[in-house]
Amino acid sequence: MTSEHRAPLRVAIIGGGAAGTLAALILAKTPGIGRITLLDRDGRFGRGLAYSAPEKWHRINVPAYKMGGCGADDPEAFVDWLAGNGHVTGPDYSTSFVPRWLYGDFLCAQLAELTASGQVEARHDAALSVAPNGGGYRVVTASGDAIEADLVFVCIGNHPPSGFGPVEPSPRSISDVWAANALDPIAADDSVLVIGTGATAVDVVIDLVHRGVRREITMVSRRGLLPRVDIVAVADPDPVQTWPVPTVRGLFHALREDIRRKAADGIPWQSVIDTFRLQTAGFWQGFSETERARFSRHLRSIWLAHRHRLAPDVAELLAQLQQKRQLRVIPARIMTAPATQWGHDVTIRARGLETIHLATNWILNCTGPEERYDRVNDPLVQSLLATGLARPGPTGLGLDVDQKCWLIDRAGKPQPGLFAIGPATRGTFWEVTAATNIRQQLLGVAEQLMADQRQSSIRPK
C-alpha cells in the first residue's frame, strides 16, 4: 500500500493563534493531510494573544523581514504583503517594526484562502480534553462536540502568570495584563508599579504612556534589565562553535569572546546573538538539568534582555521617560505589598540591600507567561496532566515532548500523532516563542510526517 492509497489524515489543531494558524497553513500543503479543524477558544484566528493587540503602538519586536512568511519557500511573504497593501514603502528598517495587528491581518488573509476552499474549518470553541480513540484521538470541546482526528496539534500558546508573589490580592493589583481592557481602570493621575522589565513590561509601559498616564511609573525586577536596542543586522558568517556543550557559564564566556572578536570586524553583538540563537535548542538539550536550572537562576534575564530587543524609537522613548523621571527602573525584589484604600504600600529590597517604601495606586504583574504547566489554569492542560496523556517538560517547563514534538505521557511513552507546538515545548527546546521559531518547528514536523508516511507505506502497522 502506498501513501496515495491511504485515507487522508484528519487533523485537529487546538489554538488558532499564530502557531495554530501557521500549523494549518503548513499542514494544508503537506501531502497526505485531509480536512483540518482549527479550534480557538477566543475566536482569535490568525492573531492569538500577540497579534490581536489593537493599538498602533503595540508593535512587532523585530523588523518585519524577520517575521518571515508562512512556509520554507516564502521568507519575504510578510514584507511583500505589507508593501502590496501599502503599509510600508521600501525596505526601510526603522519603520518596519509595524503594528502587531498587521501580522495578524497577514495570517488571517492566508487562512481565509484555506477556509474558503473548505480544507480548513475554523471553529470558535475550546478544547476541554483529548483522549486516545482507535488509532487516533478524540477532542471534546466546551460546546459538547467530539472531534475525531488522526493527528492533534496542541498550540495553546501563552498563559497568564499564575502567582503574584507577596502582593496582596486587591482590585488594584492586575495579575493578567493581557486580559481584555485590563488597563482601562488606570487613570492619568494614578501611580503604577510594574513588576518585570522584559518585553511584556515594556509593552505595558508604552501602553500606559500612550493612554495618557502622567504620574511616575516604576519598573522593578531582580536585575532591572530593560531589553536592549535593536540595530540593522550584519551577516555573521561564523557562529560560535563550542561542541561538546560546555557549562552554561562556559558557553556565555565563549559567546562574550565571540562578540568581542567580531566587534573588531564591524559585526554588532545583536547579529552575533541572532546567529547564535539558531543553535539554542541544541545547547539546551545538551545541558544537564543542573546546568539548565543554573541558567534559569542566574543568566536567563541577561539572555532575554539581549535576545528580545526594542525598536530604536521605543528605546528612545524609554530613555526620555527615564530622563524626565516619569519612569524609574529599579533592580530589586518586592518584599511586602499589602493592599490599602488607594492601592498598595510596597516595600522593596534593592540589589544594594537598601529598603525602599513606596505607595502606589496600581501594581501590574508583567513577569511574562506562566511557563510551568502544572500551574496553568486551563481545563485542557489540567485534563492532559490528570489523565497522564502528558507530563510537565524538563525542569517543569511546558509539556514534555520528544524530538518529533509528540507529547510524552506520564509513563514516558511518546504519543504518536499528538503534537505540542510553540511555547508549550520550551522545556525540551527552550526557545520556541517567536513566529520564526514556531514556523521552523512546524516545517520540521511536516517533513517528519512525510517521512513517517513513506515509512509506514513500506511497513504498515
Ligand SMILES: Cc1cc2nc3c(=O)[nH]c(=O)nc-3n(C[C@H](O)[C@H](O)[C@H](O)COP(=O)(O)OP(=O)(O)OC[C@H]3O[C@@H](n4cnc5c(N)ncnc54)[C@H](O)[C@@H]3O)c2cc1C
Ligand atoms: C505580547 C506579546 C508580543 C509578542 N510579540 C512578538 C513579535 O513581535 N514577534 C514574534 O516573533 N513573536 C512575538 N511574540 C511571541 C509570540 O509568543 C509568538 O509570536 C506567537 O504569537 C505565539 O503564538 P501561539 O499561537 O503559540 O500563542 P497565542 O498567541 O497565545 O495563541 C494561543 C491561542 O490558543 C487559544 N487556546 C488556548 N487554549 C485553548 C483551548 N483549550 N481550546 C481552544 N483554543 C485554545 C487561545 O485562545 C489563543 O488564541 C509575542 C508574544 C507576546 C505575548
